[in-house]
């Protein structure tokens with residue numbers, strides 16, 4: 118399939134290819150939707166094996182951002198950018214600034230943030246050429262590392278799941294298994310223990326496990342053993358595709374809610390979880406804390422208090438999704454997609470009716 122066929126099949130508004138021969142920049146920015154606001158999504162700097170692979174990834178990720186922001190009730194659309202290359206050896210100031218000028222040429226239709234292979238420092242470099250960048254450190258007026266916000270959002274999701282399943286969001290005495298105690302998982306472990314839950318953790322990086330054990334009294338288990346742990350809820354906070362046809366039969370939890378992106382290996386795994394009687398709360402609902410935090414930054418002056426209040430909204434979103442899934446006999450993934458699509462139709466449709474003099478593209 119050609120680029121236009123692929124982009125049109127998934128409903129993308131715009132795909133921009135940018136290059137700078139001097140620095141070797143090769144970037145693709147995908148704007149999936151600006152129906153609800155500027156397309157927000159991070160910049161992934163990754164050594165893709167081919168341009169096709171990079172294009173497939175950026176289109177998929179941009180569309181995912183549209184759904185995440187729409188379901189979270191944000192005034193943001195979905196976009197994503199990739200830079201093809203090895204961030205450790207290829208990244209230079211010139212390349213990042215050339216990339217920033219490509220972002221700037223979009224006039225605010227796309228707003229970037231950090232992602233795999235890019236850092237807060239890179240966002241500072243990018244901000245020297247464009248104002249359409251977020252996730253800047255606090256001393257630059259930004260919201261800084263999004264991980265604590267993401268973890269706070271995951272906790273709100275876990276509480277709402279508990280209320281839905283067990284009639285009470287009190288987590289004392291609950292057993293939660295956390296796969297991956299990095300930036301999000303470790304903050305989540307801390308907040309869960311403060312809420313009276315006990316945590317069972319695993320991580321491929323031993324110092325991360327040791328920290329969770331000594332700081333939060335976590336019980337450590339092996340990398341593969343985590344799937345067999347008897348617990349109330351499993352929180353995947355490592356990489357994607359944890360749940361597949363071989364791990365799902367082993368699970369001994371009642372629910373899944375965690376921060377990792379793309380937790381299900383295939384769409385059939387949502388049905389496999391239903392068959393096992395396990396409530397799966399869709400990843401893009403649970404891990405929206407990062408974008409919610411960034412929306413607070415885009416208001417102009419970032420405040421953690423305001424962000425924390427907005428993060429509680431993730432609990433309401435989870436309740437809406439689980440209630441609707443139950444009522445319609447659909448998987449929570451399908452219910453969440455419908456909620457996002459309805460909001461894009463409804464609020465996005467309203468925004469198409471512009472007032473006289475209103476710009477045709479969102480500029481925040």
Ligand code: NAD
Pocket residue numbers: 263264265267296297298299300301302319320321322325340354355356357376377378404405407
């Ligand atoms: P991180 O790199 O700080 O932590 C991930 C941890 O998982 C690391 O400690 C790593 O050693 C561990 N890990 C990797 N493979 C593992 C495996 N097979 N089993 C157990 N542990 C393993 O990343 P993070 O920022 O904490 O993000 C965690 C997940 O949440 C990622 O999937 C990320 O895409 C997603 N996410 C993060 C944010 C955020 O704000 N940081 C926002 C949305 C989504």
